[in-house]
Amino acid sequence: MEKLKVLVLSSDKTIRYKIKELLDAGDIVIVGYSDVSPIAAQKAQGLLPDVALICYESPSTFEIAQRIYQSVQGCAIVLISEKLNLELAKEALNSGIRLLTSFEEGATAVLDTVRRAGALEQLRPGAKEASPGKTxxxxxxxxxxxxxxxxxxxxxxxxxxxxxxxxxxxxxxxxxxxxxxxxxxxxxxxxxxxxxxxxxxxxxxxxxxxxxxxxxxxxxxxxxxxxxxxxxxxxxxxxxxxxxxxxxxxxxxxxxxxxxxxxxxxxxxxxxxxxxxxxxxxxxxxxxxxxxxxxxxxxxxxxxxxxxxxxxxxxxxxxxxxxxxxxxxxxxxxxxxxxxxxxxxxxxxxxxxxxxxxxxxxxxxxxxxxxx
Structure with missing residues (x-):
């Protein structure tokens, strides 16, 4: 069975290691890391992950998420933050973010959210089409x-x-x-x-x-x-x-x-x-x-x-x-x-x-x- 490829976006190395521990599962592989910045979209285009897990850092996080959603076919966007609220959820949905999760929910919930996002993305029209020029x-x-x-x-x-x-x-x-x-x-x-x-x-x-x-x-x-x-x-x-x-x-x-x-x-x-x-x-x-x-x-x-x-x-x-x-x-x-x-x-x-x-x-x- 092919593993779910995840790109982790966080500008904080401590958070990166925390996410790495949360995603420690046999069916998931972290293909790379990036800061939450415009360059993240370029990295996603090169790595072609199944899921981009983005840590909320500021309102500009949604702009980065939208860039990835529009430019990387077959990549689901998941937002993770310390805590979730209604305002965050509304902004996320408007940016192409499929699902949300939080650190306080624990490893099981985070893993389940990432897996569901990957599975749902495959149902999107055109998601399974081959992407040319994979570096x-x-x-x-x-x-x-x-x-x-x-x-x-x-x-x-x-x-x-x-x-x-x-x-x-x-x-x-x-x-x-x-x-x-x-x-x-x-x-x-x-x-x-x-x-x-x-x-x-x-x-x-x-x-x-x-x-x-x-x-x-x-x-x-x-x-x-x-x-x-x-x-x-x-x-x-x-x-x-x-x-x-x-x-x-x-x-x-x-x-x-x-x-x-x-x-x-x-x-x-x-x-x-x-x-x-x-x-x-x-x-x-x-x-x-x-x-x-x-x-x-x-x-x-x-x-x-x-x-x-x-x-x-x-x-x-x-x-x-x-x-x-x-x-x-x-x-x-x-x-x-x-x-x-x-x-x-x-x-x-x-x-x-x-x-x-x-x-x-x-x-x-x-x-x-x-x-x-």
């Missing part, structure tokens, strides 16, 4: 260095760009970014400079901070120096993704190992989270620990395991399955020579050696991005 946001994560995380991110993004997809890569390694190095490109302006930009963020503004790779890939590079990464916060990541979604088919995010505010924001706003590991105990243990953290954040449903550098001479797949409790969805062969050469010359494997075994595996993996 996929994929975060690539590893709790241990040297697993091939950046190599994977660069190759998946380049493979789809080469196929004609509108693909983007965001390097969120704020201390030691190297995606640009792997692509042999130089970025004068990076995500650090973008975070300091005072102008209202639009795609035109954002493009001024990106670099175009010859494959067609759009790259938002990581900071050129470790100290400048401190300017990048979770709110910047959220705004960047909201602006980019309508303009790209897929967005890949190369993440650092530490769970910072910006990392968690990226994870929460991703469709899938690829956890990369290689055949050694430290790497597999790191993947297991990362899964524990993601489970606590209610993001376990997004996890996809990638077993990189597979070799019979090292840790067996059965050992990995025992630790993770499941088989990795993707298995990539070990080819250190090809991977090292690709990195040194700044050309992705899928472009330099597309017919190699590893090149074919990476291209096949990229092709599945839109099938999940």
């Amino acid at each position: 996929r946001v994929i975060s690539i994560y590893s709790g241990k260095g040297g697993t091939g995380k950046t190599t994977l991110a660069v190759n998946l993004a380049a493979a789809l760009a080469k196929q004609g997809k509108k693909a983007a890569l965001i390097d969120l390694n704020l201390d030691y970014a190297c995606a640009a190095l792997y692509l042999d490109i130089q970025a004068k302006d990076t995500i650090a400079e973008l975070a300091q930009e005072r102008a209202n963020l639009t795609m035109d503004v954002l493009r001024g901070f990106t670099v175009q790779h010859y494959s067609g890939l759009t790259v938002l590079a990581g900071p050129n120096t470790p100290d400048s990464g401190e300017y990048v916060e979770g709110r910047h990541v959220e705004s960047i993704l909201s602006v980019m979604r309508p303009f790209f088919d897929c967005i890949f995010i190369d993440l650092p190992a530490n769970f910072t505010d910006s990392t968690i924001t990226a994870l929460e706003n991703s469709n899938q989270i690829y956890i990369v590991m290689q055949p050694d105990l430290a790497s597999v243990r790191a993947a297991h620990l990362a899964t524990t953290v993601l489970t606590s954040l209610q993001l376990r449903e997004k996890v996809v395991y990638v077993y990189n550098k597979e070799s019979k001479a090292f840790l067996s797949l059965k050992d990995v399955e025992r630790v993770l409790g499941t088989k990795p969805q993707f298995i990539l062969t070990r080819d250190d020579k090809l991977a090292d050469r690709s990195m040194c010359i700044g050309r992705p494997i899928v472009l330099e050696e597309p017919r190699s075994l590893l090149g074919r595996q990476l291209k096949a993996m990229a092709a599945e991005v839109f099938e999940k």
Whole structure:
């Protein structure tokens, strides 16, 4: 049974966590978070949730709800507040909000309201029609260095760009970014400079901070120096993704190992989270620990395991399955020579050696991005 996809709108992080706990159910998955602001409509258009759960913050909340109702087909709007009153209910109905609930009603009532809203929305004419141009946001994560995380991110993004997809890569390694190095490109302006930009963020503004790779890939590079990464916060990541979604088919995010505010924001706003590991105990243990953290954040449903550098001479797949409790969805062969050469010359494997075994595996993996 397909899970009910919910987008949570609240500008208060405490409220977000409170809602996350209320929606802890097997048939519901939170696909993202947004502030209650005009940018929320863009995020909803990119994520295409079944239900947008909006926390009442001010009278402008109704305007945001109306924008989402009018622009996102098949998305039910539910308003949640501390307490409900008749005036709030009247305003809500005039804004396209289907149902209302409150925190004081408790988890059972909130869950029931969200489920009913999703079910009722499916009865609305045209609600089940396919929505074109659904953007996929994929975060690539590893709790241990040297697993091939950046190599994977660069190759998946380049493979789809080469196929004609509108693909983007965001390097969120704020201390030691190297995606640009792997692509042999130089970025004068990076995500650090973008975070300091005072102008209202639009795609035109954002493009001024990106670099175009010859494959067609759009790259938002990581900071050129470790100290400048401190300017990048979770709110910047959220705004960047909201602006980019309508303009790209897929967005890949190369993440650092530490769970910072910006990392968690990226994870929460991703469709899938690829956890990369290689055949050694430290790497597999790191993947297991990362899964524990993601489970606590209610993001376990997004996890996809990638077993990189597979070799019979090292840790067996059965050992990995025992630790993770499941088989990795993707298995990539070990080819250190090809991977090292690709990195040194700044050309992705899928472009330099597309017919190699590893090149074919990476291209096949990229092709599945839109099938999940």
